[in-house]
Amino acid sequence: xxxxxxxxxxxxxxxxxxxxxxxxxxxxxxxxxxxxxxxxxxxxxxxxxxxxxxxxxxxxxxxxxxxxxxxxxxxxxxxxxxxxxxxxxxxxxxxxxxxxxxxxxxxxxxxxxxxxxxxxxxxxxxxxxxxxxxxxxxxxxxxxxxxxxxxxxxxxxxxxxxxxxxxxxxxxxxx
Amino acid sequence: xxxxxxxxxxxxxxxxxxxxxxxxxxxxxxxxxxxxxxxxxxxxxxxxxxxxxxxxxxxxxxxxxxxxxxxxxxxxxxxxxxxxxxxxxxxxxxxxxxxxxxxxxxxxxxxxxxxxxxxxxxxxxxxxxxxxxxxxxxxxxxxxxxxxxxxxxxxxxxxxxxxxxxxxxxxxxxxxxxxxxxxxxxxxx
Numbered sequence: 001x002x003x004x005x006x007x008x009x010x011x012x013x014x015x016x017x018x019x020x021x022x023x024x025x026x027x028x029x030x031x032x033x034x035x036x037x038x039x040x041x042x043x044x045x046x047x048x049x050x051x052x053x054x055x056x057x058x059x060x061x062x063x064x065x066x067x068x069x070x071x072x073x074x075x076x077x078x079x080x081x082x083x084x085x086x087x088x089x090x091x092x093x094x095x096x097x098x099x100x101x102x103x104x105x106x107x108x109x110x111x112x113x114x115x116x117x118x119x120x121x122x123x124x125x126x127x128x129x130x131x132x133x134x135x136x137x138x139x140x141x142x143x144x145x146x147x148x149x150x151x152x153x154x155x156x157x158x159x160x161x162x163x164x165x166x167x168x169x170x171x172x173x174x175x
Numbered sequence: 176x177x178x179x180x181x182x183x184x185x186x187x188x189x190x191x192x193x194x195x196x197x198x199x200x201x202x203x204x205x206x207x208x209x210x211x212x213x214x215x216x217x218x219x220x221x222x223x224x225x226x227x228x229x230x231x232x233x234x235x236x237x238x239x240x241x242x243x244x245x246x247x248x249x250x251x252x253x254x255x256x257x258x259x260x261x262x263x264x265x266x267x268x269x270x271x272x273x274x275x276x277x278x279x280x281x282x283x284x285x286x287x288x289x290x291x292x293x294x295x296x297x298x299x300x301x302x303x304x305x306x307x308x309x310x311x312x313x314x315x316x317x318x319x320x321x322x323x324x325x326x327x328x329x330x331x332x333x334x335x336x337x338x339x340x341x342x343x344x345x346x347x348x349x350x351x352x353x354x355x356x357x358x359x360x361x362x363x364x
Binding site: 012015016019020024027028031032034035036038039040041042043044045048049051052053055056057 | 190193194197198201202203204205206209210215219222223226227230231300301304305320322323324325326344347348351352355358359363
């Protein structure tokens with residue numbers, strides 16, 4: 001019979017014997033040799049690569065930047081802030097906040113540049129800024145229809161968060 | 176050019192980078208899928224899906240790992256999902272599929288001969304091994320294909336299939352034993 005040499009037959013016989021003797025490592029090595037010489041992998045059908053490339057989107061692979069949860073949370077928070085701003089801040093208050101901010105910034109710069117005790121100065125100035133903003137926030141969030149606007153914006157931000165999560169979530173686990 | 180370099184090239188917008196990756200890995204992906212699913216048309220569809228998933232998740236590929244293992248893991252997951260959806264379709268090890276017994280008998284030229292080389296020809300040994308592989312459970316089949324056709328280590332197989340190293344070793348041991356038993360039962364001794 002043509003086709004199989006004595007050496008090949010010997011490998012096959014030795015593999016079967018190794019399996020029978022439960023000689024695991026030897027059987028593993030012998031079967032690997034039998035497989036490498038007689039048992040080729042099945043080739044992909046011709047045209048598969050062309051079919052794959054035709055189905056690949058022409059754009060670059062999607063960025064995963066937006067996938068992490070913290071990015072979605074940040075986007076939702078940004079939406080919330082953007083929504084709250086017009087609801088909560090009146091033009092007068094905006095002007096007050098801006099002027100306070102400029103004043104504080106000037107004091108901050110002055111403090112940093114001129115003061116010998118920069119750390120203490122920064123802390124004092126920052127505290128002034130925080131208390132100013134905090135007072136303003138309390139005033140605006142409790143006045144008139146502001147609480148309703150805030151609740152509405154919270155709902156919009158929540159919906160945006162859920163929507164983004166669904167939109168950006170990978171459809172299947174890959175790895 | 177290495178796989179990692181081709182990934183970089185694809186991410187930079189050069190289509191030929193991905194084209195080379197497809198050409199380089201389509202055989203191993205298709206072979207694993209067709210061996211696991213035993214359905215060439217389905218394997219072809221899943222191979223395409225696998226490469227599309229690879230393309231869309233290319234940015235998450237960690238170049239510290241082997242690209243070939245990453246893509247085989249994606250293909251393996253796709254095959255497992257499909258097998259679960261289809262449900263058990265395994266035929267008994269003792270019940271050859273229609274027409275298969277005849278093909279095996281033809282492959283084993285003279286089952287009564289003392290000389291192995293006279294019982295089975297080189298060309299036909301592959302057919303008998305194919306038939307023996309077909310009888311195995313999917314988890315055994317994939318282990319055999321990855322180990323003896325893709326030449327992967329136990330550790331790599333564990334990484335791709337997501338099963339413990341010890342399970343990989345015992346799966347391979349049982350798979351080989353079942354294949355040997357099949358060959359003996361069909362006259363190869």
